[in-house]
Structures are given as structure tokens and as C-alpha cells.
Amino acid sequence: MAINHLAPEQTEQFADNIVGFARALRSAGMPVGPGAVIDAMGALQVIDIGNRADVFTTLESIFVMRHEHALIFKQAFNLFFRASEEWKHMLDSVPLPEQAKKKPQAGARRVQEAMSQPHMTETPQHQEQDLRLSVSDKEILQKKDFAQMSAAEITEALRAIEKMHLPQAELLTRRHQPDPRGLRLDMRRTLRASLRTGGDIIDIHRLGRIEKPAPIVALLDISGSMSEYTRLFLHFLHAIGDARKRVSVFLFGTRLTNVTRALRQRDPDEALASCSASVEDWAGGTRISASLHNFNKLWARRVLSQGAIVLLISDGLEREADSRLAFEMDRLHRSCRRLIWLNPLLRFGGFEAKAQGIKMMLPHVDEFRPVHNLSSIQELITTLSRPLPPHHRSLIRPAA
Amino acid sequence: MTSATLPASVDAMLELLTSRGYLAERSLATVTYLSLRMGRPLFLEGEAGVGKTEIAKVLSAALGRKLIRLQCYEGLDVSSAVYEWNSAAQMIAIRMAEAAGDTDRDQLSSDIFADRYMIKRPLLQALEPDVAGPPVLLIDELDRADEAFEAYLLEILSDFQVTIPEFGTVKAPSPPIVIITSNRTREIHDALKRRCLYHWVDYPAADRELAIVKSRVPGISAKLSQQVVRFVQALRNQDFYKSPGVAETIDWATALSELDARSLTPQVVGDTLGALLKYQDDITRMQGDTLQKVLKEATSD
Numbered sequence: 001m002a003i004n005h006l007a008p009e010q011t012e013q014f015a016d017n018i019v020g021f022a023r024a025l026r027s028a029g030m031p032v033g034p035g036a037v038i039d040a041m042g043a044l045q046v047i048d049i050g051n052r053a054d055v056f057t058t059l060e061s062i063f064v065m066r067h068e069h070a071l072i073f074k075q076a077f078n079l080f081f082r083a084s085e086e087w088k089h090m091l092d093s094v095p096l097p098e099q100a101k102k103k104p105q106a107g108a109r110r111v112q113e114a115m116s117q118p119h120m121t122e123t124p125q126h127q128e129q130d131l132r133l134s135v136s137d138k139e140i141l142q143k144k145d146f147a148q149m150s151a152a153e154i155t156e157a158l159r160a161i162e163k164m165h166l167p168q169a170e171l172l173t174r175r176h177q178p179d180p181r182g183l184r185l186d187m188r189r190t191l192r193a194s195l196r197t198g199g200d201i202i203d204i205h206r207l208g209r210i211e212k213p214a215p216i217v218a219l220l221d222i223s224g225s226m227s228e229y230t231r232l233f234l235h236f237l238h239a240i241g242d243a244r245k246r247v248s249v250f251l252f253g254t255r256l257t258n259v260t261r262a263l264r265q266r267d268p269d270e271a272l273a274s275c276s277a278s279v280e281d282w283a284g285g286t287r288i289s290a291s292l293h294n295f296n297k298l299w300a301r302r303v304l305s306q307g308a309i310v311l312l313i314s315d316g317l318e319r320e321a322d323s324r325l326a327f328e329m330d331r332l333h334r335s336c337r338r339l340i341w342l343n344p345l346l347r348f349g350g351f352e353a354k355a356q357g358i359k360m361m362l363p364h365v366d367e368f369r370p371v372h373n374l375s376s377i378q379e380l381i382t383t384l385s386r387p388l389p390p391h392h393r394s395l396i397r398p399a400a
Numbered sequence: 401m402t403s404a405t406l407p408a409s410v411d412a413m414l415e416l417l418t419s420r421g422y423l424a425e426r427s428l429a430t431v432t433y434l435s436l437r438m439g440r441p442l443f444l445e446g447e448a449g450v451g452k453t454e455i456a457k458v459l460s461a462a463l464g465r466k467l468i469r470l471q472c473y474e475g476l477d478v479s480s481a482v483y484e485w486n487s488a489a490q491m492i493a494i495r496m497a498e499a500a501g502d503t504d505r506d507q508l509s510s511d512i513f514a515d516r517y518m519i520k521r522p523l524l525q526a527l528e529p530d531v532a533g534p535p536v537l538l539i540d541e542l543d544r545a546d547e548a549f550e551a552y553l554l555e556i557l558s559d560f561q562v563t564i565p566e567f568g569t570v571k572a573p574s575p576p577i578v579i580i581t582s583n584r585t586r587e588i589h590d591a592l593k594r595r596c597l598y599h600w601v602d603y604p605a606a607d608r609e610l611a612i613v614k615s616r617v618p619g620i621s622a623k624l625s626q627q628v629v630r631f632v633q634a635l636r637n638q639d640f641y642k643s644p645g646v647a648e649t650i651d652w653a654t655a656l657s658e659l660d661a662r663s664l665t666p667q668v669v670g671d672t673l674g675a676l677l678k679y680q681d682d683i684t685r686m687q688g689d690t691l692q693k694v695l696k697e698a699t700s701d
Contacts, residue, residue: 031590039438043597046437047410047430054410057430061597065590067445070600174475175548187487192566194494195509297641305585306474331681 015041021080022063028076030069036062052081154232158268160374161236171307172209179208214337215246216384217303219295221314222279223253223286229344229372230283233313234275236377238268248303252291253281258299288318288357292328300335309384310336313371315345318357325357329364339365342380346370406436406463422451422458423604423612431599432459441557441578443593446601449645452581456538459577466535468576470522472545478552482562484519493517513566523556527572534576543582550592557595604646606633612646617653627664628653631698632676638690644676651675664699666691 022037040062047054056077064073176184189205218237222230234249241247241263248260262274276282304310310332318325333339341361347370362368367383370376407413410426413433417424424432432455435442444452460467470481490512497508520528526537542550556562557578561571580596582588604612610629613620620628628649636643644652652675661668669691677683686694 033594035594039440043434043438046434051410053426054430057427057599058434060427061431061434061599064600065593065598066587067584067600173546175477175546188485191485191487191490191494191512195505195512198498198505198508297639301585302587327681 014044017081018044021059021076024080025063025073025076028072030063030072031065032063055081157232157374158235161232161239161377171214172211175210176207177210179206182206182208184208213246215248215303215306215308216240216311217248217250217308217336218311218313219250219252219291221253221286221288222251222282223317224283225286225315225317226313226344227283229313231272233371234263234272235268238263238271246306246308248299248308250295250299251275251279252286252288252295253279253284254287254290255281256291256294256298286314286318287320288314288316288361289320289322289325289328292332293324296328296331296335300332304336307337309338309340311340311342312365313342315343316341316358316361317355318360321356321360323360326360326364329361333364333366338367340367340369340380340383341365342369342371344370344372347372347376407433409433416462417455417458420458420462421615422454423608423615424455425602425604425608428455428599428601431597435579435597436577438597439575441580441596443580443582443588443596443598444601445582445584445598447603447643447645448583449647450601450603451646452579452601453538453540456536456540456579456581459579460536463536463577464532465577466530466532467538468522468526468535469538469540471540472542472549474544474546476545476549480521481549481552482521482523483564484521485513485566486517486519490517515567518567524562524570526576526578527556527560527562527570529573534572534574537576537578539578539580541583542580542588543585547589550589554591554595557592603636603643606630609633609646609649613649613653616650617657620653620657621662623663624656624661625653627698628656631664631669631694634694634697635676638685638694640677640682640685641679642677642682648676648678664695666695669695 018040019037022032022040025032040059043058043062044055047058049055056074059077060070060073064070176182176186178186178189184207186205186207190201190203193203193205194201218233220230220233220237237247237249241249241260248258249263251257251259257279259275259278262278263271265271265274312332343358346368369380369383371380407416410430410433413436414424414426414429417429417432431442434440444455446452456469457467459465493512494508497511502508522537526535539553542553559571560575561569563569578596603609606629609632610625613625613629617625632644632649632652652672655672655675656664656668659668659672670687673683673686677686
């Protein structure tokens, strides 16, 4: 049974069903554009729609663009076109799914806050005090532990984080661009230029290698003991991800979640909201070893392949500290360019690596740094801008 | 080499692939058929060694089309993927023109940017007409190329044309059959995937893998081939850094068959494990109890 043998009203019904199905997929979180719907109609013209499996594969090849979505698609397909021996259900009327619930709009919270703030009708004296406080606040803010900040101070810190710039050691790529001081001869441009002078070569054009910043991969611990820091670090990662494309972010507590896409939304509030929506184990326990294992197995080859710098943000308080933890840390260390461990526990002056987990992890990191206040984040940024270790020198140049 | 007609249904596609020794899942045959019928590139993703590249080779052989392969790598650029000017020959042409006292600059520039000074690389070759019909273009391991190259591919994949500043636009009279593969060492941009039909190639089920082994390693005994497939399937359930693909299964079966093994024993498995597992950590984990367990699973009747 091919679609072009259908009566006109049947074809219309059929099209409605495909549109409804696409809408269902969309509300299940899959990116399905109108172009895909048109493609799907086209594709169903050339196969036998009597065969359910073929229709499944056809629609899957058009609507699914990443392997992670295959499961959602399968479930949606089975629900929408209920399992049946005959494929005539395709032509039956299928109720359109309800519109997806409206998302709270970006910045709603900020607007709300702005609206509920006291109006500027206070006495002038009061205002003066405020100003004086805010000057000293700024200094205190730099050194204040994130865990001890009030809500207002956190807002202030977030603002400061958003303003931070991340100058980065650049990697030389294997691509070239016109560069007067480059080492390679650009024959094509040289020849074209020479034609202007009737074949005499006057200007030699050159090519130099293109530089681009090294990718950053952040592994952020979101277990209960880190909860005071998580939001600020997410803000920090969102801010650096906004400025450059190659930042991947993974959250882990008892399991590992990739939130790179969620964090890529422009608005920080919306990005953080969709981040927390995709995580199931917020502020729970920690299983560093298992999470690192998952990262090494599923993601390391995909996100570390271009010489990435790894930021591991965790207090290292692991319950199941055994040789597996050391093994996974070692593997992670060997597969990235540089492994930097950021640990808020380092804020205590007399910090000693007593916990078993920390002892296991320490030998495998290139750097061990505190991150608990704005000035330590600023120091981290300075570190990231320094030239990379000598064994990578041949490929790398510090940013100008 | 004569050109065969395109298959007219999914079943015909399946038959065509089988006739060339490629035992495909029906879903793979469906997307391949669709890609031919709709003239859309086919984007195949999956673990290494599941037969993504192979399908392009089989398709070109079965349809009697030329196979043009572009192996991607980091830094792949237009001059090695699309075209390059033969600068040395151009220089000689300029000198010759000078020696002959030819001073018409416009004439000279149109002469030396002509077709015969152009070195055509795979993508441009794929756009050229061929007597046997449009060729099969295999863009292999696209994940190894960088984002800049991916963006360049967008024009070629949607309009099947390239623009060369000195020369003009080259458009394929009929679009080539395009197969793109990726091992997922990084994510490919959605803009590119949107222009393609997407399919995830999975490890085959046991019975299909058994059929593949039998057809690829002809001399193998029924008992050994069954044990090999069971062993590999059990191995894929283990938590390894890199699970063996079909290519590894075939390698291993061939190795065992060369060694005249009749059935799997701890000794012979230990000696040949390198054909199956490619990471030292994985091989270390396979010693002792795990090996015994998997072996027992594979050899019990």
C-alpha cells in the first residue's frame, strides 16, 4: 500500500498524523523542524507503508539525529501508532497530543526580583550608607567563601563571574590562513597576484597556521557536600562557555550527566534551569570512581580528542575509595592535555590530604587548586592563560 | 563495469546487499534504499567495526558505480578534499607565454586557471559525470575532520555543487550516492545531519553475526563459529573500554581457523585475544575468572 494510492481525504488524514507525531516528538524534547516533516512525507511516498518496521526505520532516519534520541523515538512511535498487526492505524484518526506545558520564560525570576525590590523612595541618608557599604563589600566579596555568602552577595558574585574573561593558551591547528609571517608559501595567491603584473612575481604570499583555544571539559561534583558551590560554578562554566564554543560540562553525583547542551542556552537562568532539569541526583551522594569510569568509557574519546584541558571540580570525599578510583584518575590523566583539580576544601589553611579518596586522586593531577571565592576563580583564570607544559610546546603558543 | 539499475523496494535492496555478501539488518537496507530513492546523503554512526564503511564498498560494487573515498583527518582542507591548482605547471605556462612575447593579461589569466591545471580531489571528482552513473562518495570518519570542514560540506551536500573563485561553480549533473560515516569521537553538527538520513548501526544480533562469520570465513566449522559468536556476544555485555566489533569477530574467527582450532579453550583464547581486544586494560581484565565465565557461557550447549 503506497501513499499515492490513497484517496485525497485519506492522504490528508495521513499528513495530519505525521504532523501530530512530529509535534509529539517535539514536546518530548526532540528537535524536529518543519523541514523534517516534509521530508518524512516525501520518504513515505517511496516505501510500502503497509510494513510497520519499514515505516519505523524511515521516520527514525529522518526525525532522529542523535543516537540518544532513539529510545524516545521508539517509545513515542509505539504510543502514537499503537502496536497492531495491520498498519491501517496509520490512517485512523489519532488525537493530537496536548501542547507542551509552557516553559517559564527566561529571566522571569530576575524580572520578578526587580519588580519586588523596594522603590528608590528611601531617605537620602539611607542611600549614602548603602553606597559606602557597597565599596567595602566589593573587597570583602573577593575573599568571602561562597559557602558563607548571603543571597545578595551571591547575586553580586554571579555578576562578577559573568564579567570574567578567559584568555587562553592557544593551540596551533593544522589549518592555514594568510599570514605575512607564515612559514608556508601560498602558491595560489602568489600566482594570482603575479598575473596582475603580467607574470612577474613581486609579492610572495604566505600561510601561517590557525590558532584556536584548547577545548575545556569540566567535571563538576554536585553531591550534597558541594551544594553551596554548585550554582556558582555552573555560572562560571556558563560564562566561559558563552565566550567560546568548545566547553563541555558534565555533572556527577551518583551518576554522570552531560549538560553541555543545556548550558549552551544564552540566558544563564534558563541554562541553569534546564541543567537542573536534566540531572536526577542533585545534592545526593558521591560516587567519583563510578562517574569517572562512565566518563572514561562513554565520553573521553569524544570530548578529549582535541587536546582538552580537564577541570575536575570536586571535594574528593568519596566513600568507595579503592584502587578503581586511582585507575580511573590515571586513565583520565593520560587522555587529556592537562588535568586541573579544583577543590573548595583547600580553603582551610591546614588542609592535609587525609581522606582516602583524595590520597588516591592526588598523584594523577597536574595541578591542585582551591576554588571557594572570587579571587581564587580569578587566579584559576590566570593559570589557564599561562603557557602549557613544555612537552606540548611544539604545538602551542601562549595567547598574545 | 556496467551499471545496475537501482533496487525498486526495500526487499530488493536487501537482496542486492546480500548478493554481495553484506548481511544487513532490514533497517539498514531501508535507509539505504531511501537514500537512493530520495537522493539524500546517508549518515551512518556507530562503534568502530560494525560495517559502516563496508556498505559503501558493497554498494559501489553491486551497482557498478565508481567508489570515491574521502578519508577525513584533522586539518583536512579544500586543497586536499576538493581541488588544488597545479602551480608548477601554471608557472611554466606563464614563462612560456612570456618567452613567446604574449602579453595579453586577461587571456593569460583565463588560460592558466583552466581545467587542465586543476588537480581534482575526491569531492570534485564525485561531482563529475561518469558513464556508469553517479559514483558512490564515501566520506569516511567525518568526526576526525574539524568543524570548519564540516561547514564546507554543507553546500556540497545540499546542492551538490562547489564554487571555485577562479573557475565558477561546478554542479553535478546528477547527485552522487553519498555515505558519511562517524565513530562519534565528537558530535557532528545538527546542520549537517539535517541534510542527511541518519542511522545508528548497531552490533548485529547473534544469528546474523553467525551468518556473517560463516560467509566471511568459509573454512570454519559450525561448532567453532557458533562458539566464536557466543563468546564475542558475551564479551559485549562486559564492561570493557572498547567492545569488539564485527570486523574483530571476523579477524578472530580467521585467526582461530588458521590455527586449526576445533573449539575454544582457555589456552587458545588467551593466545589470540589480541585479535579481539585492543586495550591492555581490557586484556588484563579478561584473565582468570572473567575469562572462565565468558568461556563457559560460550561453550555450554
